[in-house]
Amino acid sequence: MNSKIKNIKPIKNLVSGGAGFLGSHLIDSLMKKNEEVICLDNYSTGQESNNKQWINHPNFRIIRHDVTNPIDLEIDAIWHLASPASPVHYKTDPIKTSKTIFLGTYNLLSLSRKVGAKFILASTSEIYGNPEVNPQDENYNGSVNTTGIRSCYDEGKRIAETLCSDYKRMHNLDVKIMRIFNTYGPRMRSNDGRVISNFIFQALKGNPLTIYGDGTQTRSFCYVDDLIEGMITLMNSEINTPINIGNPEEFKIIQLANRIKDIINPNLEIIYKSLPEDDPSQRRPDISKAKRDLKWLPKVNFEKGINLTIDWFKNTYFL
Numbered sequence: 001m002n003s004k005i006k007n008i009k010p011i012k013n014l015v016s017g018g019a020g021f022l023g024s025h026l027i028d029s030l031m032k033k034n035e036e037v038i039c040l041d042n043y044s045t046g047q048e049s050n051n052k053q054w055i056n057h058p059n060f061r062i063i064r065h066d067v068t069n070p071i072d073l074e075i076d077a078i079w080h081l082a083s084p085a086s087p088v089h090y091k092t093d094p095i096k097t098s099k100t101i102f103l104g105t106y107n108l109l110s111l112s113r114k115v116g117a118k119f120i121l122a123s124t125s126e127i128y129g130n131p132e133v134n135p136q137d138e139n140y141n142g143s144v145n146t147t148g149i150r151s152c153y154d155e156g157k158r159i160a161e162t163l164c165s166d167y168k169r170m171h172n173l174d175v176k177i178m179r180i181f182n183t184y185g186p187r188m189r190s191n192d193g194r195v196i197s198n199f200i201f202q203a204l205k206g207n208p209l210t211i212y213g214d215g216t217q218t219r220s221f222c223y224v225d226d227l228i229e230g231m232i233t234l235m236n237s238e239i240n241t242p243i244n245i246g247n248p249e250e251f252k253i254i255q256l257a258n259r260i261k262d263i264i265n266p267n268l269e270i271i272y273k274s275l276p277e278d279d280p281s282q283r284r285p286d287i288s289k290a291k292r293d294l295k296w297l298p299k300v301n302f303e304k305g306i307n308l309t310i311d312w313f314k315n316t317y318f319l
Helices: 002-006 021-032 048-054 094-115 151-171 195-205 224-235 253-264 288-294 302-317
Strands: 012-016 036-041 060-064 077-080 118-124 175-180 209-212 218-220 243-245 250-252 270-273
Touching: 012 021, 012 094, 021 036, 021 048, 021 224, 048 060, 077 094, 077 224, 094 118, 094 151, 118 151, 118 224, 151 175, 175 224, 195 209, 195 253, 195 302, 209 253, 218 253, 224 243, 224 288, 243 288, 250 253, 253 270, 253 302
Parallel strands: 012 036, 012 077, 036 060, 077 118, 118 175, 175 243, 209 270
Antiparallel strands: 218 250
């Protein structure tokens, strides 16, 4: 029995965007399961330090590569996370963003077809645009501005979902589509422009917290460990239709600012600036499908998750 266990071949995983926030946490989980992992990243937004604990591990390998170019590898599973994911990054070069999402998805789906690897797309709640329904379930087709400053990312992910669905229909690929809602936790970049990292970094520096708009717009925040558990559960499931993964607890942005301010420094000011174009007024996932079909629920409450994230920011940027 023991000899058979030792001879089981580890699953070989390709994680595109593996040096990023979500990708590096996914790699941690896969490595802890004794699987083989290839991290594929061009380091446009990813950071080498996110994978430092696995450098020189025999099951781990890094390939510096841009997914807009094809690649040929023997792998069993493709986790496609390569894409700028925060507005600060994806709006800097919107044409490159669109190209990265479309060609990256196409190239890795082609590789999946060639080697018979199962495939998961890290899609996004942004495909719902500025939603007219709340919460958003997977049957809602969205309300997206096709020509706005966020369109490169929103429409990019929508065409990525289309490619995945067509590869499934035409080539019978084992494809999963995961619609990721706002996620937070350690390894967020301080300059990524996302609301939680913005508020934490501003508060720790003793600066006023900046709210764009009047603060009544809402978001839902899922701790990264819960998100990764949902992603792995989906990859190992039989589900081939899009599925929301996120935490349905909804916050007004002003509520979020006050909670972070109360933890770090209650005396900080809050300042208001104009709302960016096409910024969604509501964002909350309906996770009924995930609960029913994956038996998945977020476990980390916001109080625990935000304190873990604040501690990481303190230790990373302020020691």
